[in-house]
Amino acid sequence: MRDKKFGPGDYVREVTENTRQYILDLQGENGRLRRLIAEAEVEHERFVERYVTLERENMNLANLYVASYRLNEVTDTQGFLDVLQEIIVNLVGCEEHAVFEATEGGAGMKLVRSMGIDASRYEFIARGDGELGATLATGELFLRPGDVNNTVLPPGTLSACVPLRLGSVVVGVIALFRLLPQKSQYEAHDRELFSLLGAHAARAWYCTQRLPQHDLVHQNPAAV
């Protein structure tokens, strides 16, 4: 049997074949790595979305905490109205608003605080009269849908009426007109804040009206 000779041509063929196989292996690995990178990017996007959602929820909870803390911190009616205004301006984003107190018997409500509106138009609102009077009568939140800031709505347009309720009794209403230009419309967290205000603000208001001021002096002489 003749020995099979391994000549230069065979060597070149073998090297070429090995190199081709090596390239195929690398291409396969490359494809696998690209798929892994794509999967990692999808996972990263999911994490980013989840992070943003959690941060938003966190901020919402912080807003609710701040509102509740500040409302329950005040001990006099004027201080309560000051805090309520701060919440409306800084946490809701509205500089056109009014606060009404229901009158005895509930026939209507009188204006007790306002900002950025013509107060003379809202000195007294009768029960059932317009959106404000309807909120007094029903105790239901009114929210205008869509864009409600001052670049879209004409002046004096109501965007929300928030009832302040002690149980089933409406003791007051917060009227919000146009939002600041950087905020287009109400969102889910605003509804939650309004729900909190509806209960906590009503209770805080009730307490400040009934806490004798002389008791404050007795507890804290520096309060005078």
Next chain:
Amino acid sequence: MQKKILLVDDSNTVLLMERMMLKDQGFDLVTASNGKEGVEKAVRERPDLILMDVVMPQMNGFEACREIKSRIETKHIPVILVTTRSEASNVQVGFESGCSDYVTKPINGVELVTKIKSLLA
């Protein structure tokens, strides 16, 4: 070392809100309740950054920012103005007073922290 931030606002509600947003970010927080006090504390505390409301009694945010930027000991401190006014004219006044950035109310906590970290980097 902890970075120190001076919060200047006449609203205790806003100060509490800002504290809530920043307390877990590892900053040392000090507060002032008007522009004049803000300038005094900037000189005394030498914060790494100032978060300043615009509409305040005694001295507004624009005036306080100009004052801070005019003093050798505080002119290097970045100031972020916090305002309800997003109109271009107000933003321009803010930057002309020397602020480094601004945020509008209601404050977006993620945006605020991002801007602070960017300025402190």
